[in-house]
Amino acid sequence: MLILLYPMPETVILPVCKIVSLFSNLTIIESMRIKITVLLCIISIAYAHAQMGEVGGKKHAAIASVEAHYPELTDLSDRIWAFEEVAFQEVKSSKALADYAEAQGFRVTKNIGEIPTAFTAEYGSGSPVIGILGEFDALPGLSQKKVPYKAPLNEGGAGHGCGHNLFGVASLGAATAIKELIEAGELKGTVRFYGTPAEEKFFGKLWMIRAGAFDDVDVVMDWHPGAETKVGVQTGLALVDFMVEYYGQAAHASADPWNGRDASDALELYTTGINYYREHVKPTVRIHYDIQRAGDVVNVVPDYARIWTRVRDGSRKGMQKVWKQVEKIAEGAAMMANVDYKITLISGVHETLVNRTGAEALQRNLELLGPITYTEEEQAYARKIQEATGKPQVGLDSEIRPLEETWEMPRGGSTDVGDVSYVVPVIRMRCTTAPKDTPWHSWAVVACGGMSIGHKGMAQAAKALSMTMVDLYENPELRAAVKAEFKERKGDYEYKGMVPDGQPPVGN
Numbered sequence: 001m002l003i004l005l006y007p008m009p010e011t012v013i014l015p016v017c018k019i020v021s022l023f024s025n026l027t028i029i030e031s032m033r034i035k036i037t038v039l040l041c042i043i044s045i046a047y048a049h050a051q052m053g054e055v056g057g058k059k060h061a062a063i064a065s066v067e068a069h070y071p072e073l074t075d076l077s078d079r080i081w082a083f084e085e086v087a088f089q090e091v092k093s094s095k096a097l098a099d100y101a102e103a104q105g106f107r108v109t110k111n112i113g114e115i116p117t118a119f120t121a122e123y124g125s126g127s128p129v130i131g132i133l134g135e136f137d138a139l140p141g142l143s144q145k146k147v148p149y150k151a152p153l154n155e156g157g158a159g160h161g162c163g164h165n166l167f168g169v170a171s172l173g174a175a176t177a178i179k180e181l182i183e184a185g186e187l188k189g190t191v192r193f194y195g196t197p198a199e200e201k202f203f204g205k206l207w208m209i210r211a212g213a214f215d216d217v218d219v220v221m222d223w224h225p226g227a228e229t230k231v232g233v234q235t236g237l238a239l240v241d242f243m244v245e246y247y248g249q250a251a252h253a254s255a256d257p258w259n260g261r262d263a264s265d266a267l268e269l270y271t272t273g274i275n276y277y278r279e280h281v282k283p284t285v286r287i288h289y290d291i292q293r294a295g296d297v298v299n300v301v302p303d304y305a306r307i308w309t310r311v312r313d314g315s316r317k318g319m320q321k322v323w324k325q326v327e328k329i330a331e332g333a334a335m336m337a338n339v340d341y342k343i344t345l346i347s348g349v350h351e352t353l354v355n356r357t358g359a360e361a362l363q364r365n366l367e368l369l370g371p372i373t374y375t376e377e378e379q380a381y382a383r384k385i386q387e388a389t390g391k392p393q394v395g396l397d398s399e400i401r402p403l404e405e406t407w408e409m410p411r412g413g414s415t416d417v418g419d420v421s422y423v424v425p426v427i428r429m430r431c432t433t434a435p436k437d438t439p440w441h442s443w444a445v446v447a448c449g450g451m452s453i454g455h456k457g458m459a460q461a462a463k464a465l466s467m468t469m470v471d472l473y474e475n476p477e478l479r480a481a482v483k484a485e486f487k488e489r490k491g492d493y494e495y496k497g498m499v500p501d502g503q504p505p506v507g508n
């Protein structure tokens with residue numbers, strides 16, 4: 001409802017007065033009732049303005065920009081949803097976003113960090129430089145139609161099971177709103193959209209950071225699709241990915257097995273070691289693996305085996321300790337099986353440094369916006385998804401959550417936004433784009449990301465992010481306080497990305 005009240009009073013009051021005059025032939029009681037309603041609306045507008053402070057007009061303009069571009073933004077998001085391109089292969093998705101930015105007047109720089117699908121789109125000049133992150137990669141195997149039950153669009157194809165089609169577009173929508181304010185002379189400085197590929201695998205932002213893409217930016221905004229709407233004040237988990245390979249000696253599995261040294265034996269001993277070790281790690285630790293090769297045929301002793309391993313913990317420090325022990329287990333397994341081994345770092349990410357000062361500003365703007373409203377059809381669609389995934393059929397929840405405490409024991413996933421947060425302050429939020437309790441990285445997220453439920457979350461995020469960016473441009477004290485908190489949390493740690501030397505693993 002509040003969204004309807006956002007246009008500037010002078011642009012609202014006059015049309016409202018005209019509407020009131022249309023009712024002049026109604027009964028006195030009806031006319032009075034309408035006039036009282038209009039008066040309440042005007043009071044609400046004034047209240048909203050007072051809440052937004054002096055920069056209120058600029059925030060109204062940012063919201064109006066997102067609404068004006070809504071048809072283009074939904075079209076762009078739906079196209080990326082249908083491209084369903086996975087990590088480092090997001091050629092069409094990246095181009096669609098970059099083309100849109102260019103058409104809006106942004107200066108686009110491609111191939112950031114030697115990644116063909118990484119780009120920046122910039123507008124304006126000078127300080128401050130406010131950035132915003134936009135992801136757009138899909139997940140393998142999650143192809144799904146826009147229906148509330150499991151039905152692949154392309155059998156075996158990829159799908160936007162993390163909602164990144166919405167992520168990139170909402171952020172570009174927010175950047176466009178700021179660009180228009182800079183263009184109109186209302187804001188001063190630079191806005192920069194970061195097109196950040198391969199978040200789901202390899203973590204593309206690591207190479208963008210290594211290339212210095214974040215060196216001159218003051219503050220970065222970020223969001224993520226979700227099943228609820230709240231400002232991000234949790235840290236996430238640090239992780240490392242590495243490949244363990246075993247090299248043995250092939251032999252006939254029955255005629256002369258004594259001539260064989262079995263690489264897959266080592267792999268089995270390695271996973272057994274990991275699974276015994278699980279009992280002795282802290283509750284924040286996660287260890288996962290993906291067996292990629294372990295022999296090809298049953299009558300040959302395998303001379304090669306390969307396993308992708310991932311170790312996570314609440315902090316990089318804790319993760320490193322577990323990482324070392326898992327590498328020792330890999331070595332021990334090689335000794336037991338009498339084979340050679342090799343460990344290769346793929347990449348790793350830091351936990352996220354929260355910024356509560358920035359989070360408070362974002363919280364205020366989300367509260368000004370109020371929750372998203374849904375149609376009965378959208379709620380019914382959501383309940384069907386909940387039925388299909390065995391969840392309580394409560395529909396969608398877009399209530400603005402109060403600002404949470406930052407938990408000491410982080411839960412959940414990891415993101416390469418963590419690394420950005422060690423280079424520059426990052427302000428984050430999550431916005432409802434799927435039903436409550438939806439299993440994430442699943443068909444259910446894809447089913448919502450390509451239709452109005454996802455679109456509404458995308459617009460809501462774009463509005464809240466651009467409103468907070470207005471605050472950052474207009475309020476140097478806020479920027480300084482955000483930076484001060486960043487410095488304090490980072491301490492004297494010197495950031496170094498967990499990436500191997502050489503080119504990013506594009507094409508793998």
Ligand SMILES: [Zn+2]
Nearest residue numbers: 162164199224
């Ligand atoms: Zn994601």
